Amino acid sequence: xxxxxVDGLSVAIVILNVLIVGVIITLCVLIxxxxxxxxxxxxxxxxxxxxxxxxxxxTTQITTDTxxxxxxxxxSTTTEPVFETTAxxxxxxxxxxxxxxxxxxxxxxxxxxxxxxxxxxxxxxxxYFNADQVFAEIGLNPETAQTLEVNGFTSxxxxxxxxxxxxxxxxxxxxxxxxxxxxxxQQMQSLIxxxxxxxxxxxxxxxxxxxxxxxxESEGQETMAMVNGxxxxxxxxxxxxxxxxxxxxxxxxxxxxxxxxxxxxADGLHFLGTAYKKMLSFIQKSIQG
Amino acid sequence: MKRRILSGIIAxxxxxxxxxxxxEAETTVHEEAAEASVKTITAAPSEITAAVLAEITINSxxxxxxxxxxxxxxxxxxxxxxxxxxxxxxxxxxxxxxxVFKFNTAEAAEQNKAAVQTRLDKQISTYETYTPDEFYxxxxxxxxxxxxxxxxxxxENNSRASEIMESFVS
Numbered sequence: 001x002x003x004x005x006v007d008g009l010s011v012a013i014v015i016l017n018v019l020i021v022g023v024i025i026t027l028c029v030l031i032x033x034x035x036x037x038x039x040x041x042x043x044x045x046x047x048x049x050x051x052x053x054x055x056x057x058x059t060t061q062i063t064t065d066t067x068x069x070x071x072x073x074x075x076s077t078t079t080e081p082v083f084e085t086t087a088x089x090x091x092x093x094x095x096x097x098x099x100x101x102x103x104x105x106x107x108x109x110x111x112x113x114x115x116x117x118x119x120x121x122x123x124x125x126x127x128y129f130n131a132d133q134v135f136a137e138i139g140l141n142p143e144t145a146q147t148l149e150v151n152g153f154t155s156x157x158x159x160x161x162x163x164x165x166x167x168x169x170x171x172x173x174x175x176x177x178x179x180x181x182x183x184x185x186q187q188m189q190s191l192i193x194x195x196x197x198x199x200x201x202x203x204x205x206x207x208x209x210x211x212x213x214x215x216x217e218s219e220g221q222e223t224m225a226m227v228n229g230x231x232x233x234x235x236x237x238x239x240x241x242x243x244x245x246x247x248x249x250x251x252x253x254x255x256x257x258x259x260x261x262x263x264x265x266a267d268g269l270h271f272l273g274t275a276y277k278k279m280l281s282f283i284q285k286s287i288q289g
Numbered sequence: 290m291k292r293r294i295l296s297g298i299i300a301x302x303x304x305x306x307x308x309x310x311x312x313e314a315e316t317t318v319h320e321e322a323a324e325a326s327v328k329t330i331t332a333a334p335s336e337i338t339a340a341v342l343a344e345i346t347i348n349s350x351x352x353x354x355x356x357x358x359x360x361x362x363x364x365x366x367x368x369x370x371x372x373x374x375x376x377x378x379x380x381x382x383x384x385x386x387x388x389v390f391k392f393n394t395a396e397a398a399e400q401n402k403a404a405v406q407t408r409l410d411k412q413i414s415t416y417e418t419y420t421p422d423e424f425y426x427x428x429x430x431x432x433x434x435x436x437x438x439x440x441x442x443x444x445e446n447n448s449r450a451s452e453i454m455e456s457f458v459s
Contacts, residue, residue: 118381118419124360125351125379131360138381139419266348270382273349 104280108288109133111165113202115145115155115191117174119210119271126273128280132162141175142187146194155191160198167195168283170207170248172234173269176226185233192243205283206238208249210275211259216268224257244287251282328436332457334374334389337440341387341453342376345444351379364404365390369397371437384416384426387450390439398437405432405441412443 113133114120120136123129135155137148145155159167169191175184192204208231217223231249238245252275254260259268263275271279342350353375358365361377375388388405392398413427431442431451435458442450 121381122379125353125377125381138415265380265382267382270349270380272380273351 102274102277102281104277104284108284109166109280113159113162113164113167114170115159115167116140116170119173119269120170122271122273122276126276128276133164135159139174140171141179142171142184142191143175143179145169145171146187146191156194156198159195159202163199164202166203166205166287167199168205168207168246169195170209172209172230173222176209176230177221181226181230181233184230185237188234189237189241192241204243205246205287206234206243207246207279207283208234210269210271211249211253211257213259213261213264213268214256217258219268222269246283246286248279248282251278328395328438329459330436330438330457331459334372334391334438337389337454337457338374338376338387340457341442341444341450344453345446345450347376347378347385347387347444348383349378349380350376350385352376362388362404362408364407366397366401366404369393369401383420384412384423384443385445386412386441386443388439388441390441392437392439395434395437398434398439402432402434402439405439409441409443 109129113135114123114129116123116134116136117140118136118138120134121138124131124134124136131151135150135153135158137144137150140148147154150158153161169188171188171191172184188206192206195202195204209227211224211227212222227249231247235245235247252260252263254262263272263278264270265272338352353361355367355370355373357375358367358370358373361375369392370390371393372391373388375386377386378384390398390401390405392401409427409430409432413424416424416427426443426445426447429447431440431447431454433440433451433454435454440454442454444450
């Protein structure tokens with residue numbers, strides 16, 4: 001009798017276990033089906049992140065813009081069976097457009113030197129160039145650039161030491177509001193002549209100073225009239241002494257002639273990360289034709 | 290009767306023992322608290338800077354790594370620096386920057402405070418005339434040593450940055 005009871009209990013336990021396993025399997029299947037639906041959406045949203053390695057060669061701002069564009073495109077086609085192909089193509093097109101617009105070759109600048117003010121410090125801060133290739137200091141102007149020492153070098157002694165292939169100078173934003181354009185351009189000419197003497201084999205390029213935003217102008221310091229006035233004198237001087245003037249200002253303006261929000265820092269005067277790549281791309285294209 | 294008395298004594302001894310035990314625990318807690326006043330920080334520098342940046346904005350904030358320390362904090366002895374998290378305004382428009390340095394010892398942190406002060410002094414001399422409107426960020430800048438950490442904040446709200454920092458100090 002006792003043995004029969006034990007057998008009876010064993011059968012009941014086996015049936016109970018089978019039922020429990022059945023319920024668990026059913027739950028797993030249901031969860032899997034639910035998750036499968038979600039996963040499709042996850043794959044869609046990940047397309048933007050897959051694009052990141054391409055976009056991260058640009059600056060953070062460009063990356064963000066690319067993500068936003070991608071998201072908009074993917075959202076609009078989530079119900080279409082051909083979604084991935086469409087979204088993928090759209091993403092790639094966007095990236096290529098950005099890359100084409102601001103691409104540059106690091107090797108092209110490998111033997112070059114930049115001289116500038118706080119705007120040029122961004123070239124080093126953002127990692128476009130190491131400290132050896134940038135002579136930049138906050139507040140620098142064409143006058144102080146001839147004498148101010150940074151880490152034991154003036155711009156001229158640094159250029160003499162480096163003997164760069166090309167020297168780019170972008171100075172003047174610090175001063176157009178109070179130094180006088182004529183005086184500043186005279187100082188630029190003096191700086192260029194000293195650089196020529198120190199580096200007779202280097203090509204020297206003068207970059208226009210960048211535009212300012214309308215909001216910055218309304219604060220009552222630097223204005224677009226000042227920027228344009230200085231740049232015109234700068235170009236005339238460059239033509240007179242035989243150095244090449246590069247009109248970066250026009251590249252950074254929006255349709256109204258002010259500093260484009262795409263490139264302008266919140267103060268309306270400095271560069272966002274996007275602007276440096278634009279600048280380097282413009283320089284390389286200008287020089288290579 | 291004797292059993293009841295014996296039981297009572299045992300119970301009393303147990304209670305006394307328990308009481309003594311709790312006093313010992315309290316004493317231990319006080320000792321730990323005293324040790325904690327030496328400033329114990331377990332969070333990684335990046336956790337602390339992330340908490341600050343979650344509340345305080347730095348325009349064009351960019352994180353620089355250990356290799357960049359010699360550029361921005363030239364006098365820093367990186368051989369005793371275990372970890373660092375440093376964010377700066379990369380555009381050069383604003384003086385804003387935050388840094389949390391973790392050294393291998395508290396003495397090393399104390400010795401390297403001067404190196405960070407040198408950076409702060411340079412920023413003060415630069416921005417005093419460059420952008421006077423931004424100078425308030427440097428006037429009450431935070432530069433303090435806590436244990437083996439150095440905290441350095443130049444932001445639009447340095448007092449709040451200090452509060453966030455304190456929340457990581459136990």
